[in-house]
Amino acid sequence: MRAGDRLVMGAVRRNGPWPAVLAVTAVVGSVAELAVPYLVGRTVDAFVSRQPGGTPWLALSACAVAAVMLCESLGVWARGASGAHAAASLRSGLLRHLLGTGHTATRRFPEGELVTRAGLNAEEVGRAPDTVTSALALLVPTAGALVALTLIAPVLTLTLGAGIVLILLVLRAFLRATTVIAGGYQEVQGEIAARLVDAMDGARTIAAAGTAGQEARRVLAPLPRLRAHGMNLWRANASAAVQSGLVVPLLEVAVLIVGGFMLAAGDLTIGELYAAARYAVLGASLSTALGHLGGLARARAAAARVAEVLDLTPVPHGTRALPAGPGTVEFRDVTANGLTVGDLTLPGGSVTAVVGRSGAGKSLLAALTGRLADPERGTVLLDGVPLAELSRAELRRAIGYAFERPVLVGATIGEAVGDDPEAAAEAACADTFIRRLPLGYGTPLDEAPMSGGERQRIGLARAFAQGERLLVLDDATSSLDTVTERQVSRALTTDHRGRTRLIAAHRLTTAAHADQVVWLEDGRVRGRGPHHELWRDPAYRAVFQGDTP
């Protein structure tokens, strides 16, 4: 059995009583629905011929109708509840797994893809029990109606069969036509969105120049084309809807005509004619029932996609705690993903700068230092303990990370920074601008417009607030202007808590102020030592020439 199918089965099994309720309502409901035309027909016949059996038939009809009503209502409830329950439990597990896997998941799947799988796909898997029973609930009356119709008169079934084939053909032609037209529509939509994004990027220019009206017109210029595509879409829709909407009534008329002649010949009662007409309508919904089988195929495909995410291995963590220590980092014979580090020590409390051209492996070295990536060979130790043996909480308490493009997590700015945000923000030169936000530290993140440099400083503050022994800064000051960068690096080089620091950066000043420089080139350590010694090498100096300040 495929992993995806196991997931669907699990969703059904772990769903409490709901699948059973669904199955019962589906079966009882469809049997009752099938019985209604027959019973109604018999009731009419009985009353018309003034037989005494009229009232019992009426009672049976009422019971069948009540069963249909009850099952429909219960079924809707059960469907919603079971889908919600199954999707939620699947989704919770998936999200926990994703968090345990860490950002290796983003290397494997694009972000949007992960959201789709945890969102839409989990929902589709959750709907699997409902899809199965819905298909059942539709197939039973449909198939039953055909049987019933055949029992009344096989000719009627033949009339119907020809019609159903027609419906399926029409629907297929419709599906083919719309995808093409929808493409044109989406293209124009995309064009308008792209123009709007441009204008949003130029918001300050537009506001200063007072050209908002002109801009709105420019963005909306493709609107007439959008409307033309839209009307084409409506036209295709209308034609197809009309064609498919015609088939059922025409079918019914055909069955009535054939049945009418049989009535005239005395082969059919009035009640039977009524039942035949109803069965024709029921039987014609076969295509809808088949559509629900398509839903099952979708649920299976969705389950396979969810299973792929669950297949990612979570990062294992040890249980050890750190002994007291200054925060010394040791690389022992480390190789990872094309980067050979070999042996390297960052003495406790020292500042190490990592320099090199883009793609030399600076970010990977930074990731290895705090176990955001694991080496293929060798070990990284913090105060003598291999990082992989540390518990997750201990590891993250000891090491603080700041990135070039930090993603801030939390409801407010203060929460995003962490405990004691003021002091950390002050060290990162972020305190002043945070205090000037509408609600200061309590400003919700999504209401705080921030430039790249401001965001970087919050990211720095977060690292300062968190890492107890080691700070890893991966290009974390690249967007700061020179004045601010200088203030931040002063705070860094004179860290009063004496933490070990690893700074991957482009700037010359960073290297000049560091205790030691690790110079990377093409995935290996080209040189190591104090900046002023390395500076004698023209190739080292060339590293700083190519970058813009």
Added chain:
Amino acid sequence: MNRSRAAVTLALRREPRRLVRLGLWSVLEAGPAFLIGHAVARAIEDGFAVAEPAIGLGWLAALGVTWLLGAVAARQVVLAVAAIAEPFRDDLLGHVVEGAVRDGPAVRRDSAAIARAGLQVELARDAFAAVVTTVRGFVFTVVSVVLGLLTLAPQTLVLVLPPFVAGLALFLTSLPALARRQRAFLVADERLAEAMTDVAGGLRDIEACGLHERVAGRLEGQVREQAGAARALARVTAARTAALAVGGWLPVILVLAGTPWLLNGGVGAGVIVGTLAYVTQSLAPALGGLVQGLGVSGVRLAASLGRILSSAPPDRPDRPRIRPPTSEVRLDAVTFAYGPRSAPVLDRLDLLIPEGDHLAVVGPSGAGKSTLAALVSGMLRPGEGEVLVGGVPAEQVDPAARVLIPQEAYVFRGTLLENLAYLRDAPRADLDAAVEAVGCAALVAELGGYDARLDPAALSAGQRQLIALVRAYLTSAPLIILDEATCHLDPAAEARAEDAFARRGGTLIVVAHRLTSALRARRILLMDGAQLTIGTHDELVRGAPLYADLAGHWHPEPVS
């Protein structure tokens, strides 16, 4: 809510002719709903049951033809609804775009938010069309059926109408609860999607900061909330289904139960079957359509409209545009803060920039340099004090009299010429001169001349800044504010552009990214928290320690 209603009313009333057309086609579309009972009843009673199959055939053929006509009308109805829904979509899209463009720098929304807004518009359009179609279909069908029953056998109305009306009433009473639940679900679902998007984008940072437990706990809460909302929605949907069943099925049972009474009253068996056909073929589907249309699409329409229309600011009246006599800039005791509870960025700032001055503004980011630029260009209003340009309050100054070029240069999809002439339609000679002066000639050649079509994403940040600089240079504005407008240029290109602006004449304010910009200015304003110092380079080196430190520090860095 009122705005939503106004938008819908406007869309419906814009062209009454369209509504009339829609109504006429609807009458034809409802033909089968009126005829079906008659046709079935007469076909049986006057035709097949009395051995006159030709008459029965005639009635059924008539029904078939009515269905065909109804189908043609149905197609026209869809197109008529589309003709109302498409302009409605245009209105909403215009609203979103104008709101986004006008909101300007106050709200910096990302492209994902824009995509979501676009999606809301599409949802609103589809929901609007669905609501118009179903409500209209329901009204026309019910009227047709009532007329049909009245002409076929009026006494059946007693059996059909009361349960039908009861079902309808039951549904309408459940509608507000349904709307609330549906809205709650949409909100919970969207919040969960947003939270999941944030998590997927922040996996690295969550890992690096050890936030797993906190994030997982919060996510689980949101997952539970969404599931709870879905369950609550399922409960009211079940109640809605019950209402539909009452309105659609109960008339069938009542007609059956009343059959002996009807037969005694002289009504034929064919008429009873015809009545049943009215209920099962016309009335029940119409009610189902209404329940779907109002219960799902209607609620969706209200929700998306509420979101689209609330996001836009109220239209501001056009500001008076005064062309000031001079380009002198004066700030009198200007105080500015971004919120009532936030620390002021500028506190009682006095500043005089005489006409023709070249002032550089230096300071750490967050010191209020861009705020100062925004105040002088009239994009922000001071909380207290006055910002005057040539004696005119800055927000009333004609935009043509001053130009602000921000750090993020604005280049849009269009030709290079359109981009350069964005602020002023200049003659070709002026254009060439400006391109040459700012140092953009090589770029123009590289792009392939003025008629080249630009894709902003394909240009580097520096290239975009050059284009924006030419655009500003071309204007006749006597006051130019460059807010880090050259930060992506290399130092030589930056020097050339700034020199060009200095020679151009008028007042020039340069918010400096690098200190070299300050060296070129006549005077320098140093902003550092509450401390403001103004003077020449030499004065500041002697009098301002921060500046001296910066200036001393600058030179060893060979690249800047």
